[in-house]
Amino acid sequence: MEIKLNRRQLLSLAAGSGAALATSGYANGARAQVATKARIVIIGAGAGGTALANRLADRLQGAEITLIDPRVDHLYQPGLTLVAAGLKPADYVLSKTTDWLPKSVNLIQEAATAIDAETQIVATEGGQCIAYDFLVVAPGLVLDHDAIDGFHLDMVGKDGIGALYAGPQYAAATWQAAQAYVETGGVGLFTRPATEMKCAGAPLKHTFLIEDIARNAGTRGKLDMHYMANNDSLFGVPIVSEKVRMLFGDRQIDPAYSHVLRAIDAGAKTATFDTPEGAVTRDYDYIHVIPPQRAPEVIRQSGLSWVDKWTDQGWVECDKATLRHLRYENIWALGDVAGVPKGKTAASVKWQVPVVEDGLIAAIEGRDPTETYNGYTSCPMITRVGRAMLIEFDYNNNLTPSFPGIIAPLEELWISWLMKEVALKATYNAMLRGRA
Numbered sequence: 001m002e003i004k005l006n007r008r009q010l011l012s013l014a015a016g017s018g019a020a021l022a023t024s025g026y027a028n029g030a031r032a033q034v035a036t037k038a039r040i041v042i043i044g045a046g047a048g049g050t051a052l053a054n055r056l057a058d059r060l061q062g063a064e065i066t067l068i069d070p071r072v073d074h075l076y077q078p079g080l081t082l083v084a085a086g087l088k089p090a091d092y093v094l095s096k097t098t099d100w101l102p103k104s105v106n107l108i109q110e111a112a113t114a115i116d117a118e119t120q121i122v123a124t125e126g127g128q129c130i131a132y133d134f135l136v137v138a139p140g141l142v143l144d145h146d147a148i149d150g151f152h153l154d155m156v157g158k159d160g161i162g163a164l165y166a167g168p169q170y171a172a173a174t175w176q177a178a179q180a181y182v183e184t185g186g187v188g189l190f191t192r193p194a195t196e197m198k199c200a201g202a203p204l205k206h207t208f209l210i211e212d213i214a215r216n217a218g219t220r221g222k223l224d225m226h227y228m229a230n231n232d233s234l235f236g237v238p239i240v241s242e243k244v245r246m247l248f249g250d251r252q253i254d255p256a257y258s259h260v261l262r263a264i265d266a267g268a269k270t271a272t273f274d275t276p277e278g279a280v281t282r283d284y285d286y287i288h289v290i291p292p293q294r295a296p297e298v299i300r301q302s303g304l305s306w307v308d309k310w311t312d313q314g315w316v317e318c319d320k321a322t323l324r325h326l327r328y329e330n331i332w333a334l335g336d337v338a339g340v341p342k343g344k345t346a347a348s349v350k351w352q353v354p355v356v357e358d359g360l361i362a363a364i365e366g367r368d369p370t371e372t373y374n375g376y377t378s379c380p381m382i383t384r385v386g387r388a389m390l391i392e393f394d395y396n397n398n399l400t401p402s403f404p405g406i407i408a409p410l411e412e413l414w415i416s417w418l419m420k421e422v423a424l425k426a427t428y429n430a431m432l433r434g435r436a
């Protein structure tokens, strides 16, 4: 089905929503100011930490807000998929961390190295010890490339190896390798890890985009493409998994289930996978690597992680509705690091930030919080250059379309592509400033 929208309708959709990232809810109206001398520390100035710092700075009078992050550059990570398909330059995803912060927030440009939740102190790599009354942990996640035997980031872009998650220069190098594959053809293996991961749609998007680019280049017949799923499905939401399976069938992309990348031999151009039947080695001409993903070391060493879940990954133990730590009442988890069943997307961060803001201010005011997070996760699943499915869902795998009757979630639409290609970044930026 092709929907027909005139230019005005289109612009109002994009501007008013930002869809995948925004849609509705907590626009910054006149919000009650709260006077406090609370010391608030936020670890991580990425999507979540920056948005929260702006909202708290706007809301609290007299609070001491400290943001800890060593990274000079801010990365708009949803753009990496576009960079790795040659659709955007590497600098499309780059800005400066300081560009997004209000003057009243104290930025410490160092890594947090230890958290003592009992004494309420965060230590930094430069030796500072920062005391807090309230702590928000938002350091994202780490990509464990070392877990793939034989793989090193220096290999990306050469000899048919891509790894777009690793950052802008690696996403651009991935495009070099993918472009060569589109020209010369052969066996392509598109992998994903068995751990939780951010934007679980991104490995699929890369696969679809390379297929489409080859088709448009007239070389598709030379490509033998395989998607290596980590378990028996192609996506965590069953109805979406089935849709992807059908699209793969139409596009002659062969899914291999329960194949988890363990090792690469770049010289021999072979990859070894763990499968239920044991290790399996496959030849490749192009391989896209997405490594296991875990909470940063500072979290895993802090005692804040779940002890009976995700023990190899270390996500923060928190209530899935309030994001408040289950053992430490003055600590919240925000973004990718949160140990909740869904939600490792920037779109989820958009919905989590007001919940943490409300929980923290409620604690300051001595009242019960009112906001909760329902697991909202969004993935503008690109299926071709110029086509995407705007997939939104919650903890219960219910599809939660933002524009029912206008944008069907499981249809490949140009409007959904625009949401990813145009509206998402504008809305992401508004979110960083605390305005979405």
Ligand SMILES: Cc1cc2nc3c(=O)[nH]c(=O)nc-3n(C[C@H](O)[C@H](O)[C@H](O)COP(=O)(O)OP(=O)(O)OC[C@H]3O[C@@H](n4cnc5c(N)ncnc54)[C@H](O)[C@@H]3O)c2cc1C
Pocket: 020, 021, 043, 044, 045, 046, 047, 048, 049, 068, 069, 070, 071, 076, 077, 078, 079, 080, 081, 110, 111, 112, 113, 138, 139, 140, 141, 164, 165, 198, 199, 202, 296, 298, 334, 335, 336, 337, 344, 345, 346, 347, 348, 349, 378, 379, 380
């Ligand atoms: C390829 C790709 C495609 C994606 N596509 C989409 C998409 O289409 N839609 C979508 O909604 N989301 C998408 N995402 C996911 C989205 O970018 C993340 O979910 C989001 O950025 C998470 O925000 P965060 O604040 O938790 O972490 P981040 O934004 O990663 O920020 C974490 C910050 O913490 C800092 N930090 C780390 N360790 C420490 C430490 N020890 N001390 C202090 N600071 C520290 C880091 O320097 C970083 O600045 C995509 C991600 C990738 C990689």
